[in-house]
Amino acid sequence: MKVRPRSVPGIARTMFRRLVVVFDAGSESEHFLHAVRRLTSEPEAVYLYGLVPERSELEAPPPPSLTVLDRLRHTLQDWSPAIQVTGALETHLDIGDLVQVSRQHGAELVVLGPLRDTSPRARVGAMLRLALREHLPVLALGRAPDTASTEPFRMALAIAPDGRGLGAVASFLSHCTQPSELIALTTGLAPEQTGELQALSRALGITQTLLVESLTENPADSRAEAFDSVALRSGAGLLVVPADSLADLEVLYVGMTGARALQEARVPTLLLPRTQTGLTLFEDHHAVSDSLVAPGLAPRFAVERVGLLSSVTLLEPGRLMVFANGTALGEVRHQGGTAIIEAAWLEHLRGLHPLAFSFSDTSASRELVPGYVLAPDKPLLLVDSLVEEDTLLAVRELAADRYHLAFVRVRDSDSLDEQRARLREHLPDHTWPLLLDASAWLDDARADDVPRQVDGQRLLRVATRLAAAHVPIAAVITRDTYKPVHPAIRTLSPEECEALPRNTPLEPLPLPSEQDAWARELTLAGCSPRTEGHHIDFELDNAQARESVLAAIDAARTTVHWQCYIVEDDPITARITEALKRAAHRGVRVRFLADALYSGHDSFGALNPALVGLSGTPNVEVRAIAPLVGGPDLYELKQRNHRKLTLVDSSLAFVSGRNLGAPYYTGFDEVPLRRDTHYRDIPWLDCGARLEGPLVTDLERAFLTEWTRAGGEPFPLTTSTPAGTMAARVALHEGLKDTHTLDTQLALIRHARSRLVLVNTFPLLLEIQNALIAALQRGVRVEVLFGSVRPHHGAERTYFPGGAIREVADRYVRSRLDAVIAAGGIAHELALPSRPGWEPALERLFPHVHAKVLVCDTRAVAVGSANLDVTAAYWESEALLVVEDTPFTERMLAALDALFATSRRIDREDPRWRDEVEQRAWVGRNWPSLVG
Structure with a gap:
């Protein structure tokens, strides 16, 4: 038997x-x-x-x-x-x-x-x-135990202090009947860190309480002997060692020095293979950032794969299962390096809570990665994760128990693992420092055209995004001495942070009082408050715009203030400068501002002839913005003033995309075009707005600031009076200090519900590209009207003489449209039918589009100098008028629809367009290096 x-x-x-x-x-x-x-x-x-x-x-x-x-x-x-x-x-x-x-x-x-x-x-x-x-x-298995235990089974776990290794343990336990007790063996922990380790275990699905046993090593023993001794003392029947809890080299070291101890071990050891994030040199793994949740604020997490020598790559789109408190919350999609979780899943949380993310659909091989989400119950200190050690220590002192400390990885090319390890090294009392990711919140993963010099602005923009959801921000601490500013958010440079006394109160600054999400977001974006009492017209026709501004100058009685970026020396410029001289002879005070670099005036010894002639007139003063001498640095070269403003008698303003010259103020009917016409003689499509009412004062105040900065004498401001019933706002962006026009454009895109129309021929900032794709995904009709940087004519794209290098710029512009078109966007290349006086063989003209227009539903139109590219977003100073008036918006849409009707709609399947996809993609990837 x-x-x-x-x-x-x-x-x-x-x-x-x-x-x-x-x-x-x-x-x-x-x-x-x-x-x-x-x-x-x-x-x-x-x-x-x-x-x-x-x-x-x-x-x-x-x-x-x-x-x-x-x-x-x-x-x-x-x-x-x-x-x-x-x-x-x-x-x-x-x-x-x-x-x-x-x-x-x-x-x-x-x-x-x-x-x-x-x-x-x-x-x-x-x-x-x-x-x-x-x-x-x-x-x-080592030595056989003296007796075979029949007691309830106990399991010991070899876990890193920060919880690395728990993911593999959770995956293992998901297939097992849970042992009666779990004992985590780890190095010495502070009492509060023990609680964090237990909380993380619950998030990963380990519902049983985790008993933490401190591992104290005898210098004479190997690590393996120490683990075996503590496991035996704890009464464990199995010691589980996840390779995730150690780096590869440490695993090898422990193995070599503890080989004899493993042979003689009295507690069986189960070594689990690498499955999750760890500081490894030889295995690919995933990493996830931390995030924030607040009512109505969907937490956003960066998701990445880390490979050899901590190289970080963007994951292909996929799905994640999210766990909290031992419960599967649901599955979310990650795309473009970002996963967004439903806010409702986590809104009940308070304080800091661990989560776990599963990267595989098959539970047998799923990779579990930990992360944290913070539901703030006190204000945040938002800190660039790469600030120096002295600043880190100062930040820790400032935070104390009064503020949540949240670090932000500003560049997603830097490994999350490495940044966490650095923060733990310098802040040993923070076992798991909260590490947010800027790209996850701004949706611009791998934005290679966004340089490191604007990291401070991106950090502040993350804070602005959180503040829009009522998250209180005590301060933003940047690593750069050159810090950005915001009227509703305190920013501190490293020097300012380190100089603050330990108990300095940093209460959040007052936020906009508007409860309406539209108004609140536009105000936080940097727009002036919505102001009524205006009369506003737009000017798409260059000739009409010219005649309108000439008539205003001829009617001026007290002042004309003109600011622009480029001043050409041509007959159109001569007509306008002659009008300014006539006004000056009548006693009108004329003040003219031009960017020194792009107007070629007062930089490197150069002078612009048109401005020299103007400045010799009594009552006329010409000043150059930011003159350059010697060997300028990148900041001086890139931080230029791109605004185009004309202000007459403190009561009339022209807010425009037009520089001073023939391409901007010449109508298409006014040039007898031929096949041999030089490309520079072909007019551009541009747009501006004619404004009367209270906001004229805001624009003149901005002119005054630039005027005095350029060395001009201050002048008194006269308050503009109401001139109509239309409502509008102004957004003024100043170099590296803020991103007001970019944030305004994004706010309009995010709030669109039915239709978005963009008119511009500059390469879309990736963040704007992604915002347009998100709009398409929620059912918004997105239409783009762009032009040809190198003008051409006819069905076969025959170029006008000159400007061959401009074809590269055309490819770059189109490369940023490809993704929008692929997502369902409608793109038109501006084309104008043949007109009297043109050579019939031209058939259709494909000119450059220099206008900067954004239309949101029938609710608002933004027009001004701000393009949709990285230079306008971050580097150059801009002016944007946002008109909130339905009849005005409808008139603008009707005018643009007429242009769409004659233009060439891009067909993705068109062989010529499809054949150039790779060329466009190559230029898009390499444009930053091509232009330096």
């Missing part, structure tokens, strides 16, 4: 169905069978890899092969009759052969018993090879 083996307390289920068991054929087998039965209840197949060393004398006669294998086969089948048992006896442990056997038999677990005649280092080498390279769990 056969006696069934007695039951063994453990966590037996069906996780490990196919096993390879490496054992010493000359030893008793009960030890490893007892350990195996703790891990699996119904194995399907077992391969027995027995070792019978070749030697002349043995303590006992070597058993014949069939006797050993048959005895174990019968023992296993007594346990479970359906097990398929095969095997072989070998003379020594060959790691390559063992790997091959494990692959051939589809092993799900490799068991390494005590091997008395095998080098401990060879044994641990096999263990690490299987776990790190073959991704197989390995059960390593």
Whole structure:
């Protein structure tokens, strides 16, 4: 009569169905069978890899092969009759052969018993090879315990202080009957860190309380001996060691120095293969940033893959399962390096809470990655994660218990792992410092055209996005001395932060009082308050715009203030400067501002002839903005003033995209175009607005600021009076100090519900491109009217003479439209039908579009000097008028629809467009390096 083996307390289920068991054929087998039965209840197949060393004398006669294998086969089948048992006896442990056997038999677990005649280092080498390279769990058995425990099963876990390794443990436990107790063995932790480790375990689905046992190492012992001793003292029947808890080199070090200790260990050790984020040199893994949640604010997380030497790559779109408090919240999609979670899933949280993210649809191999979400219950200190150590320490002192400390990774080319490790090193009391990601909140992952010099602005923009959702911001701490500013958010440079006394109160600045989301977001974007009492017209026709501004100058009684970027020396400029001289002769005070670099005036010794002639007139003063001398740095070259403003008698303003010259103020009907017309003689489509009413004062105040900065004498401001019933706002952006016009454009795009129309021929900032795609995904009709930087004519794209290099710029512009078109956007290349006086062979003209117009539904129109590219967004000063008037918007849409009607709609399937996709993509990737 056969006696069934007695039951063994453990966590037996069906996780490990196919096993390879490496054992010493000359030893008793009960030890490893007892350990195996703790891990699996119904194995399907077992391969027995027995070792019978070749030697002349043995303590006992070597058993014949069939006797050993048959005895174990019968023992296993007594346990479970359906097990398929095969095997072989070998003379020594060959790691390559063992790997091959494990692959051939589809092993799900490799068991390494005590091997008395095998080098401990060879044994641990096999263990690490299987776990790190073959991704197989390995059960390593040392000395047989004195007695076989029948007590409720306890498990010890070797966990890093920051929780690394818990993800692999959670994945393992999801297939097991939970042991009665879990004991986390880790290095010394402060009491509050113990609580964080327990909370993280719950987020990862480990619902049982985690008992934390501090690992104190004897200098004479190896790490393996220390773990074994504490596990034995804790009464554990199994020590689980996830490779995730250690870096690769540390795993190898522990293995080599602890090889003998592993051979003699009294508690079986289960080594789990690498599955999640860790500081590793040789294995790819995923990493996830932390995030914030507030009512109506969907948490946004950066998602990335980290490879060799911490190289960071953007993940292909996929799906994530999100866990919190041991519960699966749901599945979300990650795309473009960002995952967005439903705010409602987490709105009930308060304070800091751990989450877990699963990166695989198959639970057997899922990768669990930890992250945290903060539901702020006190104000935030938002800190650039790369500030120097002195600033970090000052920030920690400032935060104390009064503020949440949240770090922001500003560049997503830097590894999340490396930044977390750096923060932990300098702030050892923060086991898991909260690390947000700027690109996740701004939706501009891998924006290579956004240089590091604007990191301070991007950090402030993250704060603005959070403030729009009523998250209180005590201060933003940048790493740059040249800091951005915002009227509703305090910013501190490193020097300012370090100089503050420890107990300095930093209460959040007052935020806009508007409760309406539209008004609140536009105000936070930097727009002036919505102001009524205006009369506003737009001017798309260059000739009408010219005549309108000439008439205004001729009617001026007190002042004309003109500011622009480029001043051409041509007949159109001469007509306007003559009008200014006539006004000056009548006693009108004329003040003229021009950007020194792009107007070629007062930089590097150059003078603009048109401005020289103007400045010699009494009552006329000409000043250059930011003159350049010597060897200017990048900041001086890039921070130019791009505004185009004309102000007459403090009561009339022209807010425009037009510079001073023929391309901007010449009508298409006014040039007799021929096939040999030089490209520079072809007019451009441009747009401006004629404004009367209270906002004229705001624009004149902005002119006054630039005027005095350029060395001009201050002048008194006269308040403009109401002139109509229309409502409008002004957004003024100043260099690296703010991003008001960009944030205004994005606010309009985000609030669109039915239709967006953009008119511009500058390469879309990736953030704007992504915002347009998001609008398309929520059902908004998106239409873009762009032009040809190098003008051409006819159906075969015949170029006018000159400007060949401009074809490269055309490809760059179109490369940023490809993704919008692919997502369902409608793009038209401006085309004008033949007109009287043109050579008939031209057929249709494809001119440049210099206008900067954005239309949101029938609610608002933005017009001014701000393009949709990175230069306008960050570097150059801009002016934008936002008109909130439905009849005005409808008139603008009607005018643009007429232009759409004659233009060429881009067809993605058109062979010529499709054939140039790769060329456009190459230019798009390399444009920043091409232009320096």
